[in-house]
């Protein structure tokens with residue numbers, strides 16, 4: 375944990391502390407830490423940083439969802455089949471094995487970054503953009519997540535991970551995980567939120583993929599080509615695109631998967647997108663806690679993952695081996711299929727030329 379004390383209070387000044395993860399290792403240790411920090415600082419002075427909340431397209435989520443009439447009636451269990459929130463890295467722990475081995479991919483990425491993104495995808499409209507209103511809604515989502523089911527988890531560890539001299543030979547630490555979360559509320563009952571994260575995979579990206587249900591009574595027989603998907607690519611090359619079915623241009627009445635595309639590099643040429651930390655440090659100076667994690671949010675997020683993490687720590691849940699440079703264990707794609715995700719085949723992306 376890194377604590378950075380920005381300014382010491384004096385007459386007319388202010389004190390704010392920025393706290394970087396790890397915020398403990400489980401529910402108990404996180405609460406203990408929160409209590410200790412709470413003895414020194416008031417909650418409005420504590421800025422628990424999650425750098426994913428500073429990413430441009432993560433910050434765009436609230437705007438997309440609540441400033442566009444288009445999405446309001448669609449954003450629910452009646453229309454959405456499943457949601458994937460994905461983090462992939464194409465490199466391993468590289469020199470950070472010692473740190474990483476004590477935490478693993480769930481504590482490193484899923485319990486914080488991906489869960490924060492999930493909150494923004496799933497939360498109800500806040501009363502206003504005031505930090506407390508937003509964070510109240512995020513807490514409600516987290517508290518509606520039901521306990522994780524064993525058969526909705528796939529863990530992996532890439533071959534060669536234990537070769538790192540700082541990693542114990544018998545390490546059980548996952549470097550890959552797919553975990554399905556289910557939200558028990560009126561909007562999301564029955565919709566799997568699939569959180570995937572892995573190191574040493576075949577690509578580097580972070581994205582949110584919202585897959586819609588099939589069209590009922592499809593007169594075009596086009597279901598095989600793929601469902602509508604709304605994709606928010608956080609990185610690399612920020613983009614928002616909607617995969618949809620259109621008429622194949624030409625004389626025949628046939629259909630094809632195409633896209634409505636907002637590629638930031640194309641649309642916002644010459645615009646510099648600030649680094650996540652740059653933005654969040656500025657928020658701290660301005661005293662805006664909107665994009666920071668509140669104590670009760672942190673507690674609720676540890677509550678979700680602690681039972682699973684303890685079982686992994688005790689060696690009761692073993693990661694499957696996977697080849698570096700692969701997609702991770704094949705069982706993860708199988709779990710995705712079982713959860714209802716239908717992969718599009720035959721869709722070809724033709725990048726626009728600048």
Ligand SMILES: NC(=O)C1=CN([C@@H]2O[C@H](COP(=O)(O)OP(=O)(O)OC[C@H]3O[C@@H](n4cnc5c(N)ncnc54)[C@H](OP(=O)(O)O)[C@@H]3O)[C@@H](O)[C@H]2O)C=CC1
Nearest residue numbers: 458460570583605613615633635636637707717718721723
């Ligand atoms: N503006 C832009 O830059 C745009 C770019 N594109 C690009 O076009 C390409 C195709 O786009 P899209 O169809 O959206 O994305 P992909 O084809 O990359 O992935 C679609 C989904 O299929 C999953 N998947 C991929 N391979 C397998 C497999 N072997 N078994 C099971 N599931 C699999 C992916 O999982 P996972 O996420 O885990 O890989 C993901 O959920 C991508 O490279 C995309 O970046 C498309 C539109 C706009």
Ligand SMILES: O=C1O[C@H](COP(=O)(O)O)[C@@H](O)[C@H](O)[C@H]1O
Nearest residue numbers: 425426463482483487580609650
């Ligand atoms: O917090 C962390 O994030 C990085 C990935 O950050 P990104 O902004 O490049 O997506 C990850 O490599 C690291 O393991 C983790 O601790």
